Amino acid sequence: MSDDTTRDIFIAGLKNAHAMEKQALSIMEPQVKRIENYPDVAARLEDHIRETARQIDRLDEILTSFAEKNSSLKDAALSFTGSMAAFSHTVTGDEILKNSMTNFAFEHFEIAAYRSLITVAELGGFPAMVNPLQANLNEEIAMAAWLEDNLRSTTIKFAKLKEAGRSAKM
Numbered sequence: 001m002s003d004d005t006t007r008d009i010f011i012a013g014l015k016n017a018h019a020m021e022k023q024a025l026s027i028m029e030p031q032v033k034r035i036e037n038y039p040d041v042a043a044r045l046e047d048h049i050r051e052t053a054r055q056i057d058r059l060d061e062i063l064t065s066f067a068e069k070n071s072s073l074k075d076a077a078l079s080f081t082g083s084m085a086a087f088s089h090t091v092t093g094d095e096i097l098k099n100s101m102t103n104f105a106f107e108h109f110e111i112a113a114y115r116s117l118i119t120v121a122e123l124g125g126f127p128a129m130v131n132p133l134q135a136n137l138n139e140e141i142a143m144a145a146w147l148e149d150n151l152r153s154t155t156i157k158f159a160k161l162k163e164a165g166r167s168a169k170m
């Protein structure tokens with residue numbers, strides 16, 4: 001494989017990851033503002049929003065080192081739309097459950113993206129880029145694991161709140 005090929009694949013992947021992280025913020029930020037009854041979920045989302053900002057910084061640093069101007073970055077809308085999470089769930093009483101599922105799916109999308117990007121970094125001989133990408137990947141794995149671990153307790157809490165007639169509040 002030519003150096004140009006792997007470099008092009010890598011830069012495209014970095015830009016996609018950058019767009020993905022912006023999308024992640026657009027999914028999580030509206031959610032966290034609406035949560036009232038699930039403070040542990042809100043706290044973990046706040047943590048991951050801060051992590052995501054640092055992930056974007058890491059991607060920016062890598063892109064800058066490839067002499068790609070950040071201003072030229074176009075964060076194309078991904079097919080995995082944040083609007084799905086941010087809006088349609090709000091009209092039904094079970095948005096905490098649907099958002100939990102959306103977030104779980106999105107974290108696994110991110111995990112796949114970083115695994116692929118790390119592979120390209122290795123193929124292209126960019127070993128210095130692997131560590132920051134691995135740092136992002138580790139945070140996605142941790143967030144996905146947290147969501148998985150908390151799906152049951154969140155569901156039980158939702159059912160109890162619903163029984164108490166408080167289902168309208170996330």
Ligand code: MG
Pocket residue numbers: 021024052055110140
């Ligand atoms: Mg992320």
Ligand code: FE
Pocket residue numbers: 024048052107110139140143
């Ligand atoms: Fe994430």
